Amino acid sequence: MKHLMSAIFAFVVTIGLQAQVKTPQPSPSSKLEQTVGLTNVTLEYSRPSMRGREVFGNLVPYGKTWRTGANANTKITFSDAVVIDGKTLKAGSYAIYTVPNKTSWDVIFYSKSDNSGLPKEWDDSQVALKTKAQVYPMPVDIETFTMTFDDLTNDSAVIGMLWGKVYAGVKFEVPTEAMVMKNIDATMKGAPTANDYYASAVYYLESGKDINKAKTWIDKSISMSDKPAFWQLRKQSLIHAKAGDKKGAIDAAKKSLEGAKAAGNADYVKMNTDSLKEWGAL
Structure with a gap:
């Protein structure tokens, strides 16, 4: 019995020692x-x-x-x-x-x-x-x-x-377009928020869809916001530009530039400055 217990103890100790070793x-x-x-x-x-x-x-x-x-x-x-x-x-x-x-x-x-x-x-x-x-x-x-x-x-x-x-x-x-369009259609039939209008407008811009509808939605989103963010105004300027509304694009870009300067965002300062130069406003 003594030898059996010693063997069991040695086995347990061996297993315990093995369990402590970790290698890559x-x-x-x-x-x-x-x-x-x-x-x-x-x-x-x-x-x-x-x-x-x-x-x-x-x-x-x-x-x-x-x-x-x-x-x-x-x-x-x-x-x-x-x-x-x-x-x-x-x-x-x-x-x-x-x-x-x-x-x-x-x-x-x-x-x-x-x-x-x-x-x-x-x-x-x-x-x-x-x-x-x-x-x-x-x-x-x-x-x-x-x-x-x-x-x-x-x-x-x-x-x-x-x-x-x-x-x-x-x-x-992936079925992104079908999923997004279904979601947009359902949301627009209800009570869309400013964020809903904004997200829908940006998706239409980036997916090459009806730019005039995107323009309506982005303008609605901005009008519902007490203080639109500079990055939201940047999207508004791009949508207006693509829709052929140069004046609206310049107005939105100037507001975005002002907000970006106040926020210390150099990337948006440059993007807006470049766009305003391209559109002949600087």
Whole structure:
């Protein structure tokens, strides 16, 4: 019994000592959260490094399915349905698998997203969407596998994948316009606030929509504000200018310039000064 208790004690001590030791992971995990338009996108993956090894065609063989990182499979989550290569991918979580080749990659969005790396048995019915990504050469080595959200707009972004001297990207589109227009239409039928008019006007300006409607809304927003901010007046000047109302644009820009000077905001001072020069007011 004495020997048994000693063995148990030694085992417990050993486990306790092991639990206190923390070392860096060779392929640390990473999590990216990005809003694209009104859609929330989360990307979770692990990041292996080259460590002197040749990556594609060697460490990651050409023509074979790759977990797109290390450890557990890479996972992406969309809060809304997105469109990739003309095909709709429903809202939800997906594993991202890739098949790298020299000039392009196959990129696969796999419905079962909680695999430990590659699925033990591949199930084609779990392939929610498959597309191709062109390969672009990088001028320098990217030591650690990196995923990014690139080329952000209100309506789209690109999932970038970089490692070694390779960049591959997949563009996805989000339903921002439909969501915003539905929201604007519903709000304008009710009791819109000054902020509602302002946000709607700016969206119309930046999306290239009816600029006269944007002008009506921005003027309404400014008239409802006791003391419009210089950045709001700046948008008013730009909307008036695009609508062809040069006098209104100059008046708003002068007010914005005055407010920016009082606030000590050099960026807006310069923007307004440049615009006033362009419009012949300075």
